[in-house]
Amino acid sequence: MGKRAAGFVLFRRLCGEIQYLLLKASYGDFHWSAPKGHVDPGEDDFTTALRETKEEAGFDEKDLIIYRDTPLTLNYEVKGKPKVVIYWLAELRNPNQEVILSEEHTELKWLPKDAAKECVGFKDNQVMIEKFHEMILNMDKNRTNCGCP
Numbered sequence: 001m002g003k004r005a006a007g008f009v010l011f012r013r014l015c016g017e018i019q020y021l022l023l024k025a026s027y028g029d030f031h032w033s034a035p036k037g038h039v040d041p042g043e044d045d046f047t048t049a050l051r052e053t054k055e056e057a058g059f060d061e062k063d064l065i066i067y068r069d070t071p072l073t074l075n076y077e078v079k080g081k082p083k084v085v086i087y088w089l090a091e092l093r094n095p096n097q098e099v100i101l102s103e104e105h106t107e108l109k110w111l112p113k114d115a116a117k118e119c120v121g122f123k124d125n126q127v128m129i130e131k132f133h134e135m136i137l138n139m140d141k142n143r144t145n146c147g148c149p
Ligand SMILES: Nc1ncnc2c1ncn2[C@@H]1O[C@H](COP(=O)(O)OP(=O)(O)OP(=O)(O)OP(=O)(O)OP(=O)(O)OC[C@H]2O[C@@H](n3cnc4c(N)ncnc43)[C@H](O)[C@@H]2O)[C@@H](O)[C@H]1O
Pocket: 003, 005, 025, 027, 028, 029, 031, 033, 036, 037, 038, 039, 074, 076, 077, 078, 083, 103, 104, 122, 123, 124, 125
């Protein structure tokens, strides 16, 4: 049986810049990733994403604007076994809200898109960040073009 995990690609807008949150693992190869974690038995993916984001970054659902209809999935192998990770896009409502790290991570970074892609390293993760970024830009464009006063 493969592993299943879920989380959020979290972004904030600070000084006109879109920045993505990445956390550095305190174990293994000390890789960087968005907040996410293992789906517990009987738990649905979205509940896992919320729980892990609270555990790993300190954010509650009310702290986030969540784009629930457009999750993206990564599939890769860890130690020879398939792993599926479902990510939702979410914006931090208060860009100055502090991240509270758990023991699972030692560092955090808020990075603009290209630096975030470089930091995660894995091609599929880079493609995901690019797709989410496009979504944000498109939503911003639609908001500007809505004809509202
Ligand atoms: N390896 C470990 N050693 C010791 N304790 C551990 C551990 N992993 C978790 N724990 C501990 O287990 C407990 C439960 O954690 P919990 O968070 O509940 O469960 P988990 O499934 O271990 O959580 P994650 O999915 O976040 O784990 P991960 O960071 O290993 O996964 P990732 O896929 O990023 O990364 C897994 C591997 O895949 C690689 N990888 C990441 N993304 C990709 C990708 N897109 N393509 C290919 N490889 C990738 C990473 O570099 C890494 O090597 C915690 O206390 C935690 O500290």
